[in-house]
Amino acid sequence: DTGVSQNPRHKITKRGQxxxxxxxxxxxxxxxxxxxxxxxxxxxxxxxxQNEAQLEKxxxxxxxxxxxxxxxxxxxxxxxxxxxxxxxxxLCASSPVPSSYNEQFxxxxxxxxxx
Amino acid sequence: xxxxxxxxxxxxxxEGNPLxxxxxxxxxxxxxxxxxxxxxxxxxxxxxxYITGDNLVKxxxxxxxxxxxxxxxxxxxxxxxxxSDSALYFCAVYSSASKIIFGSGTRLSxxx
Numbered sequence: 001d002t003g004v005s006q007n008p009r010h011k012i013t014k015r016g017q018x019x020x021x022x023x024x025x026x027x028x029x030x031x032x033x034x035x036x037x038x039x040x041x042x043x044x045x046x047x048x049x050q051n052e053a054q055l056e057k058x059x060x061x062x063x064x065x066x067x068x069x070x071x072x073x074x075x076x077x078x079x080x081x082x083x084x085x086x087x088x089x090x091l092c093a094s095s096p097v098p099s100s101y102n103e104q105f106x107x108x109x110x111x112x113x114x115x
Numbered sequence: 116x117x118x119x120x121x122x123x124x125x126x127x128x129x130e131g132n133p134l135x136x137x138x139x140x141x142x143x144x145x146x147x148x149x150x151x152x153x154x155x156x157x158x159x160x161x162x163x164x165y166i167t168g169d170n171l172v173k174x175x176x177x178x179x180x181x182x183x184x185x186x187x188x189x190x191x192x193x194x195x196x197x198x199s200d201s202a203l204y205f206c207a208v209y210s211s212a213s214k215i216i217f218g219s220g221t222r223l224s225x226x227x
Contacts, residue, residue, distance in 0.1 A: 004158070031213070033214065040219070040220070041219055041220070042205050042207075042217030042218050042219050042220050043159070043205075043215075043217050044217075045210075045214040045215070045216070048213065048214060055213075056213075056214070091158065091159070093159075103149060103161040104161075104215060105161070106151075106158035106160070107158050108156070108157055108158045109158055
């Protein structure tokens with residue numbers, strides 16, 4: 001399977017704990033995106049990388065959130081001191097460097113439940 | 116700011132009938148529009164996009180979308196619905212910062 005993969009698929013944690021998610025993009029894609037999707041809503045942009053550089057962060061990404069893409073390949077999204085409001089599906093997507101507004105390819109997501 | 120609106124939370128259609136899922140957009144500059152579909156427990160899948168050119172765009176699984184500049188709409192259509200088309204559909208617009216802005220989604224339900 002050469003699509004975008006995400007691990008874990010599901011994560012249940014207690015409030016206050018830290019969690020980390022991983023995304024492996026399509027191998028030749030330079031850009032990697034993180035989105036958050038809550039029930040009944042469309043995905044909301046969090047941040048994106050071009051290679052290893054983090055080029056934009058949404059104001060939705062509070063100080064408790066950090067994302068990395070250290071070698072320009074896989075990426076991690078960490079949430080510190082989780083809150084119940086962090087419960088959502090976290091989606092990762094990748095695309096080649098846009099030349100003609102290429103579509104983004106999404107992974108299956110990581111569903112986070114904070115108790 | 117770029118945005119899209121999906122005025123219908125749910126659309127119900129009988130199998131074999133044509134379907135339309137509505138989307139309107141608000142953009143500064145040229146619109147670059149997408150439709151994605153989300154099946155349960157699966158990631159979003161790209162259906163089609165409008166960048167420029169013909170107003171009728173053909174995509175995956177027999178879907179097409181009609182770009183209408185005067186009505187600022189980009190409705191998704193299919194001539195004959197299948198039960199397997201039942202899913203959550205998102206209209207989206209490409210933002211200036213390379214991210215995609217999604218609508219709130221429309222749940223399409225096809226009854227046998």
